[in-house]
Amino acid sequence: MHTESVTRADDFVVDGLGSRGTGKRLDRDIETCRSVWRGEIPPGCDSPAVPVGTREVPLLFGGMAQASFDRVARAGRGYIGPSAPLVVVGPAFERARAAWKDSGRAGTPYLVALAYFALGDEDIGRANAHDHYRTAGPDGARAKGAEVSGGADAVRATVRAFAQLGADELMLNPTVDDLDQVARLAGLVL
Structure with a gap:
């Protein structure tokens, strides 16, 4: 039975980003999403990215x-x-x-x-x-x-x-x- 992870190079095609550190990047992205869902204005933006009252995506x-x-x-x-x-x-x-x-x-x-x-x-x-x-x-x-x-x-x-x-x-x-x-x-x- 094969149980180990299968990494495909084409899963990581973004220039400069590889398969290492994906967990930390994901945790950072989750926090960014949650702040956007709370209506906070993302860095570099002039207004919220979502309408007021937007629910958090499960x-x-x-x-x-x-x-x-x-x-x-x-x-x-x-x-x-x-x-x-x-x-x-x-x-x-x-x-x-x-x-x-x-x-x-x-x-x-x-x-x-x-x-x-x-x-x-x-x-x-x-x-x-x-x-x-x-x-x-x-x-x-x-x-x-x-x-x-x-x-x-x-x-x-x-x-x-x-x-x-x-x-x-x-x-x-x-x-x-x-x-x-x-x-x-x-x-x-x-």
Whole structure:
């Protein structure tokens, strides 16, 4: 099972900014957003960036480092897990719940899961996922291809499994570039 983080160079194309320090930049950005939502005038501006009375946008955070779970508890509404098998997402959900509780927040974090699917063209869908994750190396790419829920029964089982895990929401991402995939998915799960 492949559980390590996959960093893609094209995820960090802004000149001068790389993958190091993303957590600190994100924390700074969160504070900037919150000040804007409070109606404060951003540096270099003559007026507020949003209308008076703008509500704060509920934020979801992902990641597998402890800092990510701490950020969920400190500044988020919830946690969005990796597109990964239940054996990876389950412990991540538990870590998000634990950080939430340890921080003294009431209630529970909103938990979102991600999964890939293909209906009818399962082999193509698995090949597309494999290709997308080729930067993870042969084993990682093979594992991602194998994670694609292929066919109606597998998709239904994936939906049930994430519901049992306690996911408040499941985002199913098609791995075949055919809009019919979404329509067929809706017929299965709605």
